[in-house]
Amino acid sequence: MTRPAPDKVDRVACVGGGYIGAGWAAGYLAAGKDVVMSDPGPDAEAKARVIIDQAWPYLERLGLAEGASRDRFSFAANVAEAVGDAHFVQESAPDREDLKIDLFKQMDAAAPADIVLASSSSAFLPSRLQSQCNHPERVVIGHPFAPSYLIPLVEVVGGEATDQEAIDWAFDFYEATGRKAMKLKKEVMAYVSNRLQHVVFEEAASLVAQGVCDYQDIDTSVAYGPGLRWAFAGPVTCYHLGGGKGGVRHMIDHFGWKRDDEAKDQLIAAVDDMYGHLSMDELERWRDENLMVMLEGLKAPPKKA
Amino acid sequence: MTRPTPEAVQTVACVGGGTIGSGWAAAYLAAGKDVVLTDPAPDAERRARSVIDRAWPHLENLGLASGADRARFRFTTTVAEALSDAEFVQESAPEDEALKIKVFAEMDAHARPDTILSSSSSSYLPTHLQSKCSRPERVVIGHPFAPVYLCTLVEVVAGEKTDPEVTAWTAAFYESVGKRSVVLKKEIEGYIANRFQMVLNQEATQLVEAGVCTWEDIDLSVTEGPGLRWPFLGPLTTNHLAGGRGGLAHAIEIWGWGGNDESHAAALASVETRYGDLSMDEMETWRDENLVRLLKARTAPGDD
Numbered sequence: 001m002t003r004p005a006p007d008k009v010d011r012v013a014c015v016g017g018g019y020i021g022a023g024w025a026a027g028y029l030a031a032g033k034d035v036v037m038s039d040p041g042p043d044a045e046a047k048a049r050v051i052i053d054q055a056w057p058y059l060e061r062l063g064l065a066e067g068a069s070r071d072r073f074s075f076a077a078n079v080a081e082a083v084g085d086a087h088f089v090q091e092s093a094p095d096r097e098d099l100k101i102d103l104f105k106q107m108d109a110a111a112p113a114d115i116v117l118a119s120s121s122s123a124f125l126p127s128r129l130q131s132q133c134n135h136p137e138r139v140v141i142g143h144p145f146a147p148s149y150l151i152p153l154v155e156v157v158g159g160e161a162t163d164q165e166a167i168d169w170a171f172d173f174y175e176a177t178g179r180k181a182m183k184l185k186k187e188v189m190a191y192v193s194n195r196l197q198h199v200v201f202e203e204a205a206s207l208v209a210q211g212v213c214d215y216q217d218i219d220t221s222v223a224y225g226p227g228l229r230w231a232f233a234g235p236v237t238c239y240h241l242g243g244g245k246g247g248v249r250h251m252i253d254h255f256g257w258k259r260d261d262e263a264k265d266q267l268i269a270a271v272d273d274m275y276g277h278l279s280m281d282e283l284e285r286w287r288d289e290n291l292m293v294m295l296e297g298l299k300a301p302p303k304k305a
Numbered sequence: 306m307t308r309p310t311p312e313a314v315q316t317v318a319c320v321g322g323g324t325i326g327s328g329w330a331a332a333y334l335a336a337g338k339d340v341v342l343t344d345p346a347p348d349a350e351r352r353a354r355s356v357i358d359r360a361w362p363h364l365e366n367l368g369l370a371s372g373a374d375r376a377r378f379r380f381t382t383t384v385a386e387a388l389s390d391a392e393f394v395q396e397s398a399p400e401d402e403a404l405k406i407k408v409f410a411e412m413d414a415h416a417r418p419d420t421i422l423s424s425s426s427s428s429y430l431p432t433h434l435q436s437k438c439s440r441p442e443r444v445v446i447g448h449p450f451a452p453v454y455l456c457t458l459v460e461v462v463a464g465e466k467t468d469p470e471v472t473a474w475t476a477a478f479y480e481s482v483g484k485r486s487v488v489l490k491k492e493i494e495g496y497i498a499n500r501f502q503m504v505l506n507q508e509a510t511q512l513v514e515a516g517v518c519t520w521e522d523i524d525l526s527v528t529e530g531p532g533l534r535w536p537f538l539g540p541l542t543t544n545h546l547a548g549g550r551g552g553l554a555h556a557i558e559i560w561g562w563g564g565n566d567e568s569h570a571a572a573l574a575s576v577e578t579r580y581g582d583l584s585m586d587e588m589e590t591w592r593d594e595n596l597v598r599l600l601k602a603r604t605a606p607g608d609d
Binding site for chain 2: 019054055058061062095145146147150151152153155180182183184185186188192193195196197198199200201202203204205206207208209210211212213214215216217218219220221222223224225226227228229230231232233234235236237238239241242244259263266267270271273274275277278282283284286287288289290291292293294295296297298299301302
């Protein structure tokens with residue numbers, strides 16, 4: 001057994017050194033790991049170091065783990081060398097399914113048999129990516145959001161052949177490196193978060209096509225409206241807050257509920273679980289404090305003279 | 306002509322004093338206006354004052370206009386008295402179309418002829434709300450976001466009979482009180498931002514019902530991911546940055562474009578207009594700067 005406990009990982013391999021892969025490398029270095037990267041692209045090492053250097057001052061401001069150093073970054077000649085003695089592998093090759101399937105086959109052959117292999121894919125089913133592996137049970141999706149050195153969310157998704165243990169391990173590992181991980185209960189194309197982004201963008205394109213507004217208005221209507229809340233209160237929390245003193249129950253009474261009772265009970269139970277210990281007054285104060293953070297802390301994009 | 310220029314408005318009437326109406330009252334007081342609020346509910350004055358008092362410290366932190374004072378708030382039980390010397394009217398009655406149509410007819414009868422009547426409705430067509438007014442040309446939607454005293458966005462929507470001058474005046478008025486106006490080019494139910502919230506909620510519900518994730522995860526998947534970018538990027542700018550050095554054009558090459566050619570061209574032109582003189586490096590620095598600020602400053606509920 002070479003798989004360490006999730007909080008005992010010392011060496012991470014990053015396969016693929018583009019914007020996502022190099023961002024991961026920066027994040028893992030800041031979490032105090034050794035990082036070894038491989039990427040066949042010309043100048044890949046230099047390009048990755050530029051991204052790591054760009055990320056570093058921000059990671060310093062958020063706080064580095066003990067022992068974290070950019071000197072603990074190294075570049076390997078090939079995939080086999082990178083993953084050979086890694087405790088964890090983060091794959092971030094271009095988002096092409098055939099290429100990723102082939103890469104997973106290579107990583108699977110070269111990495112120790114029980115090391116977890118995670119893909120940064122933003123769309124593909126893990127069942128497909130693990131299909132050519134001898135040890136498919138250790139293959140998961142660990143999908144980050146750009147910039148991967150700052151955005152906390154990682155979606156963890158297992159395929160048909162993935163062990164639940166590998167999924168749990170990946171979840172714990174990401175949390176141990178300061179991420180906010182979530183486990184999907186089943187695989188679905190594009191996972192959760194990008195599907196939510198996708199429907200918003202589709203609606204935006206439809207409104208522009210109908211002549212309701214232009215694209216500048218699309219961004220303004222998000223960034224100055226609900227987007228201000230979405231940085232700390234998700235759609236469920238916003239729904240609960242929308243009901244005022246009566247919370248989610250008032251919201252359902254007032255606006256009606258179009259789906260079945262089971263879904264309704266599930267939503268109410270989730271809200272009670274998240275916020276049952278807080279009065280609406282306390283929640284509203286929390287919302288207002290955070291909105292103040294947004295309003296006082298954000299900068300407009302730089303303007304040129 | 307009794308209608309002042311937008312920035313010269315002194316007296317605003319708020320019709321309806323719930324969370325939305327009282328939030329508007331607080332915002333207008335902070336902008337240095339006299340505010341007269343009317344609401345038929347028992348206890349309405351006390352409840353409105355408690356919303357205003359809770360909002361006030363935040364508004365002070367953001368900066369009050371010269372002369373702004375909570376003592377400039379007044380309550381009356383009748384619409385007629387509230388509107389008698391108002392230079393702008395913000396209607397925030399409960400979201401019930403028949404009720405709002407009635408309230409607009411009543412306001413139209415009592416307001417001075419040129420005074421603009423703006424509805425906080427979050428969904429109805431202004432053409433319906435103005436249908437029983439003798440001066441429908443001065444009726445618009447001015448839809449805010451909760452909490453009204455902090456969220457900046459106001460969607461301004463005209464009905465079939467709204468005078469375009471009224472729409473422009475209203476947008477300028479909201480900007481003059483520190484809001485950010487978006488003027489819709491045509492009316493549509495739910496306007497813009499609530500349609501985004503609606504499609505997002507629908508997709509979320511489907512994912513939960515399909516057993517993909519829990520409701521708790523739906524919130525995480527927004528607040529810990531793309532939601533962190535949305536307060537300053539918006540969906541189109543997010544895609545522009547997703548394209549890396551090649552920006553939006555490159556993002557579209559990789560992921561394709563779901564809309565038609567016209568919206569494709571409009572999207573590229575919009576990014577060019579806004580960010581054409583900024584390098585992607587500068588854009589990324591701006592994004593990262595804002596993300597670090599938000600990550601360091603935001604709190605979890607119950608933290609304090």
